[in-house]
Amino acid sequence: MSPRERDEHERFERPRRRGSRPRTKDRPTYDEAPIARVVTIDRGRYTVTAEDGTVVTAMKSRPLGRQGVVVGDEVRIVGDQSGREGTLARIVEVLPRRTVLRRTADDDEALERVIVANADRMVIVQALADPPPRMGLIDRCLVAAFDAGIEPIVCFTKADLGSPDDLLSLLRPLDVRVVVTQRGGPLDELRDELRDHTSVLVGHSGVGKSTLVNALVPDADRATSHVNEVTGRGRHTSTSAQLLALPFGGSIIDTPGIRSFGLRHVETDHIIRAFPDLADVALDCPRGCTHLVEEPECALDVAVAEGRLPAERVVSFRRILASRATAAEY
Numbered sequence: 161m162s163p164r165e166r167d168e169h170e171r172f173e174r175p176r177r178r179g180s181r182p183r184t185k186d187r188p189t190y191d192e193a194p195i196a197r198v199v200t201i202d203r204g205r206y207t208v209t210a211e212d213g214t215v216v217t218a219m220k221s222r223p224l225g226r227q228g229v230v231v232g233d234e235v236r237i238v239g240d241q242s243g244r245e246g247t248l249a250r251i252v253e254v255l256p257r258r259t260v261l262r263r264t265a266d267d268d269e270a271l272e273r274v275i276v277a278n279a280d281r282m283v284i285v286q287a288l289a290d291p292p293p294r295m296g297l298i299d300r301c302l303v304a305a306f307d308a309g310i311e312p313i314v315c316f317t318k319a320d321l322g323s324p325d326d327l328l329s330l331l332r333p334l335d336v337r338v339v340v341t342q343r344g345g346p347l348d349e350l351r352d353e354l355r356d357h358t359s360v361l362v363g364h365s366g367v368g369k370s371t372l373v374n375a376l377v378p379d380a381d382r383a384t385s386h387v388n389e390v391t392g393r394g395r396h397t398s399t400s401a402q403l404l405a406l407p408f409g410g411s412i413i414d415t416p417g418i419r420s421f422g423l424r425h426v427e428t429d430h431i432i433r434a435f436p437d438l439a440d441v442a443l444d445c446p447r448g449c450t451h452l453v454e455e456p457e458c459a460l461d462v463a464v465a466e467g468r469l470p471a472e473r474v475v476s477f478r479r480i481l482a483s484r485a486t487a488a489e490y
């Protein structure tokens with residue numbers, strides 16, 4: 161460690177008291193350490209971008225303890241932030257997360273894992289054919305988005321191979337926005353949805369995510385190889401999500417690692433929040449009502465019978481609720 165680095169170390173590690181609201185005696189504060197964003201993670205090495213765009217490799221430092229750091233996190237870093245090859249900064253603090261996308265780790269495991277932090281939009285990518293679209297999978301992604309308070313949109317790809325009409329009629333009662341794309345086709349509508357947002361892309365292998373990402377971020381490959389220069393590791397060994405800045409504002413987080421969304425942790429209350437009209441009516445439900453079709457006195461049924469709610473909206477909401485219980489793997 162150079163003398164300059166050591167100085168910086170001490171400056172940030174010395175506990176400081178602030179004004180009238182002192183922190184715990186032994187806990188250092190890093191309020192002046194620069195903020196960076198985690199763009200990808202590979203075997204304990206965190207690639208972060210500083211506010212000026214410098215790409216820095218960092219590791220977790222002791223003050224974090226067992227706290228997780230995920231892609232999309234905003235962190236404070238100390239140490240060498242030059243980004244030069246072979247240098248390593250340290251992550252000393254994770255800033256409060258605005259959103260977290262999580263999943264139950266496994267069906268036989270009660271653990272929840274955070275996948276991505278601070279996304280405010282989820283793009284559910286499904287091909288119209290090859291591989292065939294699966295409404296059940298869209299439903300499960302919607303549940304995950306509603307649970308996390310992340311606004312979902314559905315992006316149907318490969319429009320040259322199939323028609324979106326049937327799926328559109330299934331989605332219409334859910335009030336979810338949809339864009340339809342095809343390779344080489346216009347992307348203006350999708351760009352409008354992504355601009356100035358942090359969007360997490362989910363979808364299984366082969367749906368055309370890379371094709372989309374490359375069209376949206378023309379230098380995505382270059383950015384990836386730059387990361388490789390820094391970490392000295394190959395892209396394909398990583399199962400981490402990766403955050404890419406969009407040239408028109410905002411960023412996207414590609415998630416090759418998401419193979420499944422265990423959804424056992426998701427509570428009905430979290431889903432119904434995304435359906436304000438139903439939530440209003442459900443205030444009249446008996447205590448503990450699950451709002452599922454077998455509930456004898458669910459207020460949603462009463463409202464449908466009295467013409468206060470469209471039946472198809474309640475049916476769609478129940479399909480979403482029920483999708484939590486279906487197989488996690490996709």
Ligand SMILES: Nc1nc2c(ncn2[C@@H]2O[C@H](COP(=O)(O)OP(=O)(O)OP(=O)(O)O)[C@@H](O)[C@H]2O)c(=O)[nH]1
Pocket residue numbers: 317318319320321341342343344364365366367368369370371372416
């Ligand atoms: N016909 C057609 N094929 C497409 C379209 N978009 C992508 N493809 C093809 O579909 C295949 C999968 O596309 P990718 O972009 O690699 O899909 P991905 O979702 O990134 O898949 P992984 O890389 O395995 O995660 C490739 O052969 C693409 O050329 C499209 O709009 N129409």
Ligand SMILES: [Zn+2]
Pocket residue numbers: 442445446449450451452455457458459460
């Ligand atoms: Zn009910």
